[in-house]
Amino acid sequence: MERKNLWAPWRIKYIQGLSDSSKTGCFICHNQESPQDDDKNLVLWRTKKSIVIINRFPYNNGHLLIAPVRHIGELDQATDEELLEMIKLDGDTNFMSVCSDTKVISQSLTELLEQLKQVSKEHNLPGL
Numbered sequence: 001m002e003r004k005n006l007w008a009p010w011r012i013k014y015i016q017g018l019s020d021s022s023k024t025g026c027f028i029c030h031n032q033e034s035p036q037d038d039d040k041n042l043v044l045w046r047t048k049k050s051i052v053i054i055n056r057f058p059y060n061n062g063h064l065l066i067a068p069v070r071h072i073g074e075l076d077q078a079t080d081e082e083l084l085e086m087i088k089l090d091g092d093t094n095f096m097s098v099c100s101d102t103k104v105i106s107q108s109l110t111e112l113l114e115q116l117k118q119v120s121k122e123h124n125l126p127g128l
């Protein structure tokens, strides 16, 4: 399989931020402790054991991060209850597009058409 390059210049802010000493700590824990900033931090859902955050540097449109509320570094440190909850929150996209040169399309064309027609109607598009 031939390796392809994906040009994603928006990710450089994330990469450079990893070495920024003013941003030490865990952003998930930070977001967990700041519910008043959920919109700013792109927090979508909070559940008993998990937090769901929109990835600021997505591989895919709608790339969500699903993490346990409890700070752990490895998945095998999660309890069965945490794992079950995170699995139940998981969507139908994954790392396939990153690791196996396969793109998962999560929406039917007819559903997309209906969604685009609705948005077009709401925004009076095309405005020609």
Ligand SMILES: [Zn+2]
Pocket (backbone or CB within 6 Å): 026, 027, 028, 029, 030, 070, 071, 072
């Ligand atoms: Zn943490």
